[in-house]
Amino acid sequence: MARMARLSTALVAVALAAGCGGTTSDPSGTPSLTGTVEVVAKWSGVEQANFKKVLADFERKTGVKTVYTSAGDDVASFLNQKISGGTPPSIALIPQPGTVAELAKKGNLVPLSGAALEAVNANYSPAWKDLGTVDGNVYGLYLKAAEKSICWYRTDAFATAGVKAPKTWEEFVAAAKTLADAGITPFAVPGGSAWTLTDFFENVYIQVGGPGNYDKLSKHQIPWTDPTVVESLKIIGQLWSTPRMIDGGNAGALKIDFSQSVAEVFGEKPKAAMLCEGDFVGSEITKAGKYKVGDTAKYLPFPTIKGAKPSVVVGGDQAVAFKGDKATMALMAYLASKDSAEIFARGGGFITPNKAVDASAYPDDTVRGLANLVVNADVIKFDMSDLARASFGGGTNADEWELLQEFLGNPSMDVNALAGRLEDAAKKDFGSN
Structure with a gap:
């Protein structure tokens, strides 16, 4: 060194x-x-x-x-x-x-x-x-x-609801429902900053589809209509459509940007218990000044799905x-x-x-x-939307961004139809390959 x-x-x-x-x-x-x-x-x-x-x-x-x-x-x-x-x-x-x-x-x-x-x-x-x-x-x-494979949470919210940091997706969903039953909104979802939605999809997909398919999908070597994509969208849709899960509701979440979402969880008047986003949230928590990182504000690794190995999206x-x-x-x-x-x-x-x-x-x-x-992660992959063509995954008007925002606003939509629209956009942006 x-x-x-x-x-x-x-x-x-x-x-x-x-x-x-x-x-x-x-x-x-x-x-x-x-x-x-x-x-x-x-x-x-x-x-x-x-x-x-x-x-x-x-x-x-x-x-x-x-x-x-x-x-x-x-x-x-x-x-x-x-x-x-x-x-x-x-x-x-x-x-x-x-x-x-x-x-x-x-x-x-x-x-x-x-x-x-x-x-x-x-x-x-x-x-x-x-x-x-x-x-x-x-x-x-x-x-x-x-x-990017972490979720930040308020320790006081978890203590009030009597929940522990979950490790699996099943525990994650159960903890969220317990928080909601205790009158605490589980998640702030910054739908106004759509790149956060791509991050959430990627963390689900890398475990559902596996690292090999993750690489293929990032290059559009498999279609967005692949069953692994549909299953990932279904898992996300089930969470987003569960009542009392999201701060502001689904429509309200589309008006919340990343900076506001940090305030919604760790600001002077917190409204939610968790925010699933990267390590850079920590500096924003410190800047806000109400919660202390490592003490009253902690993180947990993104929960594993169906026994998949722990994975890190960077x-x-x-x-x-x-x-x-x-x-x-x-x-x-x-x-x-x-x-x-x-x-x-x-x-x-x-x-x-x-x-x-x-x-x-x-x-x-x-x-x-x-x-x-x-x-030390078993699997490390780069952010999929950042690997994609900018018109698909890397800009304010990128097709994946807009379609995932639409999904957040209406998570009960037909995920097969959504996958088809993502595939149509990928063909346009990547070219048929």
Whole structure:
């Protein structure tokens, strides 16, 4: 680990030195680059604040000015507009590998080389490096990962209803019904942020369909009318259609976005007991200030279904470069380093796939435990909707998003018909294959 730490630091120094011809030095004698690097990401709140600390450290070390631009929820559409207008950013943090692949194939991205590529090779496992590779070239590096196979809950709500953290789907449903009988609404479902609905589907599907079918469905190598998809939709529909399960009812849930859903469970006036979403919920709970992560706010692994092995669905944001100038490549090398990852990690609320980062960099035992879940899970798969074409699974108007929102609003609909509509959309968005 110490060797990796030294190597990552040295690689960043190499990157900075390589870009310093004709530049000045700061008073300490550290070579300085010139120019401005624009970085685009969807992050807001805690994530954005922590990332700006990373950019500030890079500015201090190099003299390069950085500009952070928020892309909103639909990063792919934002970037396409920038590219079409001839003003692409220097770097973007993109949560959908499918979008990265599309941009790379169109020639919009610059592959990593030199110190940036060496830092990726040193600090990332082959699996994470492969996720940033398109047609043999490494374009992306993952600054953060998200463990999405968990549900957060209020310990006071569970204590009042006399329920324990469930492990199986049957126990999960039974606990929810007990909460409802005690007058406590079990779930906040942020249907207004439809990406959360895709996460819930994926956690059910990976156990019903298995990891092999999960991979096939993510590439549309099996149809969305496959019996495993229909069964998964049926399981979800049964839960969503159970009376008193959802905060605000099914129609009300469609008006609740992710940030509001955290407040609905962990705010000043909580209205629900549980929220099934990733590790990043923890930082939002801390920001709200009423409940303490690891004490009054805890998480449980997503319940297993029909004896399936514990599975973890992960997401992540990878940095990609649209420009190849020295300042941009120096920032890419820095983002792949131990130093930048540890600055981000100390802020809490996420897991880094950068293997050079020591566990002590995480601010609390809760996040360390989440990282351990990712490391030791029997099955780990990347977020399926993020692997898909952006028009199907990766944007505000994506077909899967809209169809799952419709399903949340009317969970008693015919799931075979819904599967057929998902398949029609997949054929359109992926092309028949």
